[in-house]
Amino acid sequence: MNLLEQLIKLQEIDTAIMEIEELQGDLPKKVDELTTTMSELEVAITSAEARLTEVEVEIRKMQTLEQERKDKIAKLQDQLYLVKTNREYDALMTEIDFLKEELDKEEMRELELSEEKDQLTEQLETDKSKNEEMSQELGTQKKELENRIAETEEEHSELTQLREKVVKNIDKPNLALYDRVRGAREGFAVVPIVNHACGGCHSRIPSQLEAEIRSGDKMTQCNSCRRILYWEKAEVPS
Ligand SMILES: [Zn+2]
Missing domain, CATH: 1.10.287.1490 (Helix Hairpins)
Structure with missing residues (x-):
């Protein structure tokens, strides 16, 4: 993972x-x-x-x-x-x-x-x-x-x-980021991109940024709500 x-x-x-x-x-x-x-x-x-x-x-x-x-x-x-x-x-x-x-x-x-x-x-x-x-x-x-x-x-x-x-398995700075955003955003720190927008606050995601998120596992936060964004189609092993 x-x-x-x-x-x-x-x-x-x-x-x-x-x-x-x-x-x-x-x-x-x-x-x-x-x-x-x-x-x-x-x-x-x-x-x-x-x-x-x-x-x-x-x-x-x-x-x-x-x-x-x-x-x-x-x-x-x-x-x-x-x-x-x-x-x-x-x-x-x-x-x-x-x-x-x-x-x-x-x-x-x-x-x-x-x-x-x-x-x-x-x-x-x-x-x-x-x-x-x-x-x-x-x-x-x-x-x-x-x-x-x-x-x-x-x-x-x-x-x-x-x-x-x-x-x-998660390094401390990223875990701290997760905890901080989760605390501030009603339990959801990681959200998918839905219709070119943040799944948390619905702010539009620039297409260049969306392409980056879609292609790799680079950590990207929504500019508006600071939630961590991921590409929805990504398979999440359970
Ligand atoms: Zn957002």
């Missing part, structure tokens, strides 16, 4: 490697994103569960307090029948009224807490089922990614070995 043929061969290998890598597509990214979203959701679930426990404790405290108030009020109301003076009666009534007001406040607080408890329970149910769904989705995506990597692993390593062999 002459230099041009070596470069064309190298480009075939590089294109095949690129296709294999593209086959994995956005799967690694999707797996990453899903993992991040799931850990955020898990943090939210843990914090909602902690708050729910607090709310339940506070509700029980409130209920104990309310029961104590009710017992106290009942006791004071019994005492009303035993008092002998108006002053004593008024004093008891004042205390009963105060306790009733306190009881109202506590019952209101218990109601608020119960509402919060309902909201938290509902939110937790939604989050947990979302988490469960995501966990299954993540499992599927991870498996798919592993399969795709496994499927192409052999081919990928064969191509990489082949590339090393081909690269050995």
